[in-house]
Amino acid sequence: MLVWSRSGRALxxxxxxxxxxxxxxxxxxxxxxxxxxxxxxxxxxxxxTSENIREATAGTNHDSLVVSIETALGASLIAIVVGTWAAxxxxxxxxxxxxxxxxxxxxxxxxxxxxVGLGMLVAxxxxxxxxxxxxxxxxxxxxxLVVTFAYSTVSAGLDRTDAAFADVAASLxxxxxRVLLRVxxxxxxxxxxxxxxxxxxxxxxxxxxxxxxxxxxxxxLPVSVFTLTDRGKVLLGSAVTVVLLVAxxxxxxxxxxxxxxxxxxxxxx
Amino acid sequence: xxATLTEPTSAAESILAxxxxxxxxxxxxxxxxxxxxxxxxxxxxxxPLALVVKQSFVDKNERVGLDVWRDVLNSPSFGDALWNxxxxxxxSTLGCLVVxxxxxxxxxxxxxxxxxxxxxxxxxxxxxxxxxxALAFTFLYGTAGVVNAAADKLGxxxxxVGFLYSPWCVVLAEITFYTxxxxxxxxxxFALVPRDRLDVAASLxxxxxRVIxxxLLPEAWPALAAGGSLTLLLTLNEFGIVLFIGAKDVTxxxxxxxxxxxxxxxxxxxxxxxxxxxxLSLTLxxxxxFVFSRTGAGRAGLVA
Numbered sequence: 001m002l003v004w005s006r007s008g009r010a011l012x013x014x015x016x017x018x019x020x021x022x023x024x025x026x027x028x029x030x031x032x033x034x035x036x037x038x039x040x041x042x043x044x045x046x047x048x049t050s051e052n053i054r055e056a057t058a059g060t061n062h063d064s065l066v067v068s069i070e071t072a073l074g075a076s077l078i079a080i081v082v083g084t085w086a087a088x089x090x091x092x093x094x095x096x097x098x099x100x101x102x103x104x105x106x107x108x109x110x111x112x113x114x115x116v117g118l119g120m121l122v123a124x125x126x127x128x129x130x131x132x133x134x135x136x137x138x139x140x141x142x143x144x145l146v147v148t149f150a151y152s153t154v155s156a157g158l159d160r161t162d163a164a165f166a167d168v169a170a171s172l173x174x175x176x177x178r179v180l181l182r183v184x185x186x187x188x189x190x191x192x193x194x195x196x197x198x199x200x201x202x203x204x205x206x207x208x209x210x211x212x213x214x215x216x217x218x219x220x221l222p223v224s225v226f227t228l229t230d231r232g233k234v235l236l237g238s239a240v241t242v243v244l245l246v247a248x249x250x251x252x253x254x255x256x257x258x259x260x261x262x263x264x265x266x267x268x269x
Numbered sequence: 270x271x272a273t274l275t276e277p278t279s280a281a282e283s284i285l286a287x288x289x290x291x292x293x294x295x296x297x298x299x300x301x302x303x304x305x306x307x308x309x310x311x312x313x314x315x316x317p318l319a320l321v322v323k324q325s326f327v328d329k330n331e332r333v334g335l336d337v338w339r340d341v342l343n344s345p346s347f348g349d350a351l352w353n354x355x356x357x358x359x360x361s362t363l364g365c366l367v368v369x370x371x372x373x374x375x376x377x378x379x380x381x382x383x384x385x386x387x388x389x390x391x392x393x394x395x396x397x398x399x400x401x402x403a404l405a406f407t408f409l410y411g412t413a414g415v416v417n418a419a420a421d422k423l424g425x426x427x428x429x430v431g432f433l434y435s436p437w438c439v440v441l442a443e444i445t446f447y448t449x450x451x452x453x454x455x456x457x458x459f460a461l462v463p464r465d466r467l468d469v470a471a472s473l474x475x476x477x478x479r480v481i482x483x484x485l486l487p488e489a490w491p492a493l494a495a496g497g498s499l500t501l502l503l504t505l506n507e508f509g510i511v512l513f514i515g516a517k518d519v520t521x522x523x524x525x526x527x528x529x530x531x532x533x534x535x536x537x538x539x540x541x542x543x544x545x546x547x548x549l550s551l552t553l554x555x556x557x558x559f560v561f562s563r564t565g566a567g568r569a570g571l572v573a
Contacts, residue, residue, distance in 0.1 A: 002374070002378035002379055002467055002471075002477050002480060002481070003378075003379050003477050004471065008477070009379055012375055012379050013375070013379070013381055015371075016371075016372065016375045016379075016381075019368060019371065019372065020372065020387065023368065023444070023445050023448070024390065024391070024394065024445065024448075025390075026405070026409060027401070027402050027405030027406065027409065027445060028390075028394075028405070030405045030408045030409055030415065031401065031404065031405050031408075033408075034405075034408050040408075041413060041418075042418050042422075043415055043418045043419045043422060044415075082306045082309055082310070083306075085305065085306045086303065086306035086307070086310075089299070089302040089303040089306065090303055092299045092302075093299055093300050093302070093303045094299075094300055097300055097303055098303075100307075101303055101306075101307060104307065104310050104311070104314075104315065105306075105310060106558075107314070108314060109502075109554070110502060110506075110547075110550050110551055110553075110554035111318070111506075111547055111550065111551075112505075112506035112508065112522075112523050112526070112543075112546055112547070112550065113506070113508060113523075114508050114523045114526045114527050114530070114543075115318075115321065115523075115526060115543040115546060115547055116314070116317075117530075117531075118321060118526055118530045118536075118539055118540065118543050119314075119317025119318050119320065119321050119543075120317055121530065121536070122317060122320045122321055122324050122536060122540065123316055123317035123320045124317075140313055143313070144313050144314050147310070198396070201396040202396075204398070205397065205398025205399075205400070205401075205509075206398070207398065207400055207508065207509045207512065208508040208509065208523065208527075211512070211527065211531060212527060212530055212531045222398060222400060222509075225400065225404070226400070226512065226513065229404060229407070229513065229515075230515070234404070234407060234408070237404060238404060238408075241401055241404060244398075245397070245401075248396075
């Protein structure tokens with residue numbers, strides 16, 4: 001207990017509400033209101049409509065939604081495989097190599113997303129690997145941006161799991177592949193699903209790199225929101241944002257359910 | 270006695286010894302296993318980054334030299350962008366530290382019914398895209414926004430005309446979005462402070478401010494330092510918020526990279542700005558890693 005008097009506590013709480021409400025609650029509430037607003041020229045909308053939400057899930061916006069989900073799933077899958085592989089392999093590598101891997105996989109967090117996008121444009125616009133103009137440049141940029149979170153989450157998970165289990169399994173004659181598949185990966189499952197959720201959430205909301213590299217036929221939802229608001233269609237833009245948040249939540253819930261199913265199978269075995 | 274005590278461990282050792290020995294033997298092959306992900310990271314991240322640096326020295330007519338650098342560094346838009354970037358990042362980080370410290374303090378030590386739900390809302394904001402805040406701000410503080418409309422109804426005129434397009438609005442938006450990044454490690458650090466210590470300090474006559482200054486702040490420094498430097502790094506690189514607010518006078522370095530790279534297709538110019546930006550954030554990142562390793566902020570709940 002920090003504040004003992006009743007009036008003092010009331011004062012602190014009032015101050016808390018005064019800071020928290022406009023800073024955190026108001027922006028979230030206002031988007032929800034805007035998504036369903038028909039005509040809005042005063043404090044509150046004069047009329048309500050679901051027309052914006054309908055338009056936000058139809059036509060080009062629908063295509064963008066599919067593109068966003070495909071990009072998020074593809075980039076996250078690549079990031080999880082590469083990140084988990086690097087984290088596990090770095091664990092048993094010589095010290096200098098481990099530090100190098102650590103540095104390389106932590107670096108993308110310090111590089112602005114627009115610069116990652118610019119690098120993709122400069123590197124893959126001509127030459128042996130031509131990605132510019134295809135959807136792969138978007139997926140590659142997203143994978144680079146989220147792989148660092150996959151790597152650090154799985155590394156943290158490895159710190160918490162006991163390496164003796166893998167050693168014992170190996171000493172009992174299990175092959176390296178079997179140790180990996182039956183002991184190490186199942187033990188890392190919580191970190192891997194956590195990393196997947198984080199990667200998907202980040203990828204679904206990514207703007208910086210995407211806006212640098214996206215080809216016309218592979219426009220993600222956040223870029224669509226920007227083009228809409230840029231043209232002054234802010235209410236439709238909010239509706240699309242709400243659709244984006246709901247879609248992200250749905251995808252994350254499905255990932256959570258899959259995780260639950262796998263864990264249940266493990267328990268029954 | 271000692272024999273019976275050591276026996277189980279030595280038995281375990283003898284079981285594990287072959288595994289450890291085979292581990293030591295496979296040194297070279299184990300090093301090979303790290304190569305595939307490293308090669309991918311090099312190809313898709315380090316190589317493009319190196320090309321950005323190289324491209325900054327080659328102008329549009331394929332001439333190699335410092336011409337592009339001279340042009341960009343001397344242009345007023347670059348100076349403005351650099352100054353704006355640093356100013357907005359520093360002000361936002363200071364704001365996040367103050368607001369985050371206060372909110373975490375109340376949630377931890379003056380809890381109210383529903384404090385947990387508030388904590389969960391804060392966690393959710395972390396997973397949201399940042400442009401969402403900027404979009405919400407256009408409805409709240411725009412010329413025809415809620416605040417202006419409400420003030421007009423109350424007969425106060427329209428106090429916030431132009432606020433949306435000022436650097437202050439960007440700062441406020443970034444404080445909104447990044448405060449959770451400061452709160453999370455702080456809440457974790459505060460959870461480790463024994464409540465008795467506060468009670469003892471209070472029973473000895475220390476007022477709340479003195480308890481904060483002498484008991485809580487020393488515990489909070491590592492978390493504040495780690496959360497603050499991460500926030501500074503992220504606000505330096507912030508793009509979505511500035512883009513969506515779309516103020517013409519508020520250009521930051523990432524905005525300049527976007528304008529040159531994706532709008533006017535001036536790749537060399539964009540690369541120069543990008544190199545400056547990356548140098549700036551890498552320096553900060555090195556500081557962050559230093560603080561992070563010194564204070565064990567990893568335990569305080571920060572990943573990255």
